Amino acid sequence: MKINFLLIVGVLLLLTSCASKKKVIYLQGIDGTSASEMVKFEPKIQMDDIIYINVSAESIEAASPFNLRGQSEQAVGGNAVQFSSYLVNNQGEITFPVLGVIHVAGLTKTALHDLLKQRLEEYLKDPILIVRVVNFKVTVMGEVKNPGSFTIQSDRITLMEALAQAGDLTPVANRENILLIREESGVKSYNRINLTDTAIMQSPLYYLKQNDLIIVEPRFTKPESSVVGANLPLTLSVVSLMVTLTLLVTR
Secondary structure, eight states: OHHHHHHHHHHHHHHHHHHHHHTTOSSBTOOSSOOOOOOOOOOBOOTTOEEEEEEEOSOHHHHGGGSTTOTTOOSSSTHHHHHTEEEOOTTSEEEETTTEEEEOTTOBHHHHHHHHHHHHTTTSSSOEEEEEETTOEEEEEESBSSOEEEEOOSSOOBHHHHHHHTTOBOTTBOTTOEEEEEEETTEEEEEEEOTTBGGGGGSTTSBOOTTOEEEEOBSSOHHHHHHHHHHHHHHHHHHHHHHHHHHHHHO
16 A cells, blocks of 8 residues: 555656646757758838938948938947937838938838948949848846846847847746737737747747737736745645655554
């Protein structure tokens, strides 16, 4: 009887451990080395984006009219970015010196760079452009260690990278039901994501877009979490006492 009881307790503990482990492991089901083609992604410019554009050429004087504050503002940083940036209006347009109104919404940064270069070649020899979206921001809330809004310096960021910037998920975070709220062309979409499934890496949701909002919900409510956390030592003590008493009785 003693052996049977210990066997049952051991199996229960093992099952509990396995169930808990499966709830916290990312991208489950990857065995050994595997390869898959990544989704090609480059964010598209949209309304309210702020775009830094700097034009330079062999002749500083020739390039100066195509910059909001002239060729002297070349550095990407501080006031140079502030005064050499363009706000995309509600029509998806910017007003560019000399070239006039240009529709940019829906273009990638690369596509805008190529379009401007083609137009500028009518005026400049071998123009050089720097094009950056400077207000690329995502927000992470809920069960992460450091929630907040994060300005992204690179051209793109994945969901995993954003969660890492927020300090990773807490132990009680529900990794199987992450909520991603995305607004495109004035329409909001609400998307549920399972971080334990490798299929997310092939999803269009894997790469984040400007102003994406990520909400990480708990696996259970905070009161339940507090009760479980507070009573865990007591529960373990009771289980230990029951095992000890059972062993004494069955001897």
